[in-house]
Amino acid sequence: MTQDELKKAAALAALDYIVDDTIVGVGTGSTVNHFIDGLAAMRTRIRGAVSSSEASSARLAAHGIPVFDLNGIEEIPLYVDGADEIDGRFCMIKGGGGALTREKIVAAVSARFVCICDASKLVGTLGRFPLPVEVIPMACSHVARELARLGGQPRVRENFVTDNGNLIIDVHGLTIADPFTLEARIDQIVGVVTNGLFAARGADVLLLAGSEGVERRLRDAAMTETRI
Numbered sequence: 001m002t003q004d005e006l007k008k009a010a011a012l013a014a015l016d017y018i019v020d021d022t023i024v025g026v027g028t029g030s031t032v033n034h035f036i037d038g039l040a041a042m043r044t045r046i047r048g049a050v051s052s053s054e055a056s057s058a059r060l061a062a063h064g065i066p067v068f069d070l071n072g073i074e075e076i077p078l079y080v081d082g083a084d085e086i087d088g089r090f091c092m093i094k095g096g097g098g099a100l101t102r103e104k105i106v107a108a109v110s111a112r113f114v115c116i117c118d119a120s121k122l123v124g125t126l127g128r129f130p131l132p133v134e135v136i137p138m139a140c141s142h143v144a145r146e147l148a149r150l151g152g153q154p155r156v157r158e159n160f161v162t163d164n165g166n167l168i169i170d171v172h173g174l175t176i177a178d179p180f181t182l183e184a185r186i187d188q189i190v191g192v193v194t195n196g197l198f199a200a201r202g203a204d205v206l207l208l209a210g211s212e213g214v215e216r217r218l219r220d221a222a223m224t225e226t227r228i
């Protein structure tokens with residue numbers, strides 16, 4: 001199977017987690033696009049979605065799925081999103097598509113985070129994928145210097161502006177042994193909006209697609225594994 005076929009398999013497995021008559025939290029990226037396309041067939045069973053990016057909102061709307069403003073929503077039972085890397089503790093690097101801030105916001109108010117990935121995303125230690133950091137434009141040089149002090153090689157993402165009108169610095173060369181501490185440390189740098197480490201709010205369920213099928217891993221059940 002190609003990587004895209006694996007992404008689709010993981011995405012479609014997440015449809016089993018849909019709760020009828022609720023609002024679904026929807027992430028961003030090529031894996032999530034398959035989820036949105038699958039969700040279209042179930043749109044009469046849900047009230048609609050809260051989206052983490054303009055791109056996902058447009059795709060949801062094109063399928064006739066209502067997209068709600070998060071501020072009007074009290075409860076999101078389920079958030080479905082991909083990741084650039086995920087480790088054994090279900091901490092993730094996200095933001096390869098630049099949607100990390102809205103993703104982190106929607107994930108923060110969702111009861112359950114289901115991460116959908118092809119098997120290449122599972123790593124022992126986070127950091128091979130450059131860590132995205134969203135920054136206020138006027139603080140870009142300051143934040144880059146601070147990130148270099150933490151041991152990374154910061155590079156401003158070229159020709160890219162986030163949905164929030166900010167810039168992304170991708171930090172290369174990090175070996176992230178303690179994602180919880182690093183996430184909090186980077187957030188303390190003045191000018192940082194969000195960083196792409198999702199440790200404090202990691203995934204609850206991982207749907208990992210490989211050549212043998214989609215493996216479901218649960219963080220809170222001592223890494224129980226079942227084939228589905």
Ligand SMILES: O=C[C@H](O)[C@H](O)[C@H](O)COP(=O)(O)O
Nearest residue numbers: 029030031095096097098099
């Ligand atoms: O900003 C983008 C998101 O964090 C994505 O979930 C992440 O980059 C994974 O994307 P993809 O599903 O395209 O590999």
